[in-house]
Amino acid sequence: MKKTVNGQGGAKRRLPFRIRLEKWQPLLRRVKRLFIYAGAVFALMLVAAFAFLFYLRTQALPVSSISQTSQMLDSQGHVIDTFHTEENRQSVPLKSISPYLIESTLAIEDQRFYDHLGFDLKGMARAAVVNIEHLDAKQGASTLTQQLARNLYLSHERTWSRKLKEAMYTIQLEMTYSKDEILSLYLNQIYYGHGAYGAEAAAQLYYGKHASELSLAESAMLAGIPKGPKYYSPYSDMKNAKDRQKTILGTMVDQGMITRADADHASGVLLQFQPLGASKQDGTAPYFRDYVRLVAIDKLGIDERLLSEGGIRIYTTLDGDAQRAAEDAVAAGIPASSEQQAALISIDPRSGYIKAMVGGRDYKTNQFNRVFAKTRQPGSSFKPILYLTALQEGAMTPVSRFKSAPTVFTYDEGRKTYAPNNHNDKYTGDYIDMRQAIASSDNIYAVNTIMAVGPDKVIDMARKLGIDSPMQPLPSLALGTFPVSPFEMASAFGTFANAGIHIEPTAILRIEDNKGEVLYQAKPASAQVVSPAQTYVLTSLMESVFETGGTGSRVAAMIKRPVAGKTGTTATDAWLVGYTPELATAVWVGYDKDRKLTTAEAHRAAPIFASYTEKALSAVPPKLFPMPSGVVSVYIDPTSGKLAAKSCASKRLETFVSGTQPTEVCGDHGDATGTATDNGAAHEETSWWKQLKRWWTD
Incomplete structure (x- = not known):
């Protein structure tokens, strides 16, 4: 009879414990070996980690990178500005920095600075969650030590090798220095914008005081700048700076550093800033230099630190002779005792190159560039x-x-x-x-x-x-009646002078790094927006502004060359925008606070334009505006607008787009019409270039 595993009654019989243990022995042995191996690996990793840390501890930190002077050059290769920050980097001990600035900086940059060992793991995890939620790098988690390592020893390139080096130097900094020493190093080298490195230099630049004297409101404003000086500097964008100050104050409240009442009071304080540019008050074209820096950073994406200390060279379109002529014309055109302001912008219409720029009468006292002010009626x-x-x-x-x-x-x-x-x-x-x-x-x-x-x-x-x-x-x-800027007007009139081709105004030709490699090369946009014939006819009409009876006739004798342009006068603004074949120039005069102009004040734009144009082109022979195809010149009767017959009492040589000239004739029936060679109107051609133009038409 067969044995069953169930026995009597069909009940299942359990195997003895020894048999069951033997069944699991192979698995238990494998687990045991796994733990042994894991322990060995962990021990090796600990040994390797301690060895690596010992190695880092015995290695000296690299010498921090040394800044190099960057240069800005005019079109003749003359240096018009330099960028170097060593003079504006003033180190002070931590005790000489306001506690408000220290706390503001920790609140916005590294709240767990005194708790971590160089890397904020909680912050990294939090940033990773935010970035995953937004599918973008919305939040970073660099500690002050990491930022210090990057700023002292490394470039800002985004590569894995740079990140690995940053981690190594971060560990070395934490092992070499105390937390207070690291914080002191950070606050003495971080960039606060406009050439100021460190808290002391920044306090002097923005507030004209020592870093130890900064108030809570001043500190919260200053602490927000290093995140992005071109966005959060109060000189660049007061709204952004104020919003970030409020964010920092709110974070300080959340961290228990200050009370809500303290934050509200600090937020309401009206801060007094020093005039920017005290170190750049003298020299050539200060308004142009500011504009070039703005274009390089905001439009071309040049890192502000690279600009300040990277040894780059910016080649610009500025013509030194034209710039001096512009500055002289503005200075002579308005009495020294007057508070009236002026702006001048001059562009070569053939290339779009900005040749001269004057944004105001005194850069030392007011750095506002009126060339770009879109608040003036033309x-x-x-x-x-x-x-x-x-x-x-x-x-x-x-x-x-x-x-x-x-x-x-x-x-x-x-x-x-x-x-x-x-x-x-x-x-x-x-x-x-x-x-x-x-x-x-x-x-x-x-x-x-x-x-x-x-x-x-x-x-x-x-x-x-x-x-x-x-x-x-x-x-x-x-x-x-709708406001425009002098910059826009000069650009538009340059199109008239350039046969209907509009070229984007350009200030920077190219930018080279300290090795001579080209970082940027200008390629101005260009488009034929209107026909050459139409712009030539308009130019011919605008030449009348400087002839007898024209609104610019009082300065005609000052300009010894063909010129076209238009005056403009409102209650608060006076303009003369005009051009020769080589220069398109806009001149504006007025008051910053929209004060009404007297008759004498309104007449100052035209002499400034005339003086500048003639002096800037003193070495250039006078040229006629080139006549394109598709243009005809015929004598017309000014009274009727018809073609002038020889018997007409008066006649005027007029220019038309071909096909639009009048066909009906005034005068006696059958009388021949006057031609461009008819001398009957010679008495009307009062200037030598008009005589030459008439000869050209023949």
Whole structure:
């Protein structure tokens, strides 16, 4: 009979313990060996770690990187500025730094500084969670020691080798120095922007006091800057700086460092900052130098530390002779006792290169660059953009006529009216053409023109010419009622001088590192935005501004070369924007606080323009504006706008885009029309370049 494992009653019989233990013996032996191996590996790792730490402890830290002077050069290769920070790095002991600055820095940069050994594991884990949630590197977790290692010994390149070295140097710093010593090193070398390294230099730069004297409000503002000096410096962006100050104060409250009342009081303090640029008060083109630094950092992405101490060379477009002419013209153009301000920007229209820039009368007392101020109405200097639109659209020609008389215009489908007036209420009471309107700056003609072509098209033209300031499609746009910057106006007029080709204004040609490797090479954007024929006709019309009866005629004798331009005057602003074939220049004069101009003050822009233009081009022979194809010149009767016959009492040589010249003839029936070779109008050509131009037309 067969044996069963169940026995009587079918109950299951358990195996003896010894048999069951023998069954698990192989697995237990494997686990035992695994623990032995793991222990051995762990022991080896401990030995290796201690050996590595011992090795690091016996190795000297590397010598910290030495800054090199960076240079900015003009177009002739002359140094116009240097960047070096050794003079502005002032080390002080930790006890000479305000406790408020120490606590503010720890609160925003490394709250667990005194608890970790160089690496904040909790902070790293927290940052990793945030970054995973956002699928981006939204939060970092570098400790003060890590930042110190990176800033003292390494570059800011993002490579694994750099990160490994940073970790090694972080460990060495923690083993070599105490926490207070590390904190002192950090606060004495961290970059606070604008060339200031360390708390003492920063306190002097921003507040004109020692680091030991900083208040809670000052400290919280200062502690926020190293995260990104170009974003959080109060000189660069006060709103960003103030928001970060509030964040730091709130964090200090959360950490129990200060009370909420302390934070609220500090947040409400109106801080007094030192004027920026005290070390750069003298020298050539201070406003231009500031602009180049801004472009290099904000637009080209050059690291501010590299700019300050990396030994780079910035080659600029500045013309030293033109810059001196600009500074001299502004200085001579306004009495020394006057508070009136001025701005001048000059661009080579053929290349877009900025040749001269004056942002104000005294950089020492005010570093605000008015060249880029988009708060000034251009007045009538905007009108050439309107007239170019009319020429391009084919809606008008130089002999299109409107009556110069008080007029009420209706717009918005008749629901609104607009009643402009001429300066001093002066009207001819008769019909005038485009040349007469530009020369005399007739407002009624301008508004008639914008009503004919449409304000939307004028705005489109302004955008093509490089003007991006806000504008609205209203009739008053014709009279320059929407603010623009001198920079935009010079760029737009440069397009007129460059046969309708708009080239992006350029200040930096190239940037080289300390080894001569090119970091940046300028490639200005260029576009043909309007035809050469249309811009040439406009230029011919704008030359009348400097002829008898024109608004710029009082300075015509100062300029010994062909020039075109337009004046502009409002209650608070006066302009002259003009150009030769080599330079397009915008000059603005006015007051920073919109104070109204007297008649004498409003007349100062034109002499500054004339003085600068002639002096800047003193070594350049006068040139005619090159005449493109598609242009014709015929004699017209100014009274009727028709072709002038030989029997006409008066005649004027006028320029047209081919195909738009008048075909109807005034004078006796069958009488021949005048030609460009007819001497009958020679008496009207008063300047030698006009005579040459007429010869060229023949």
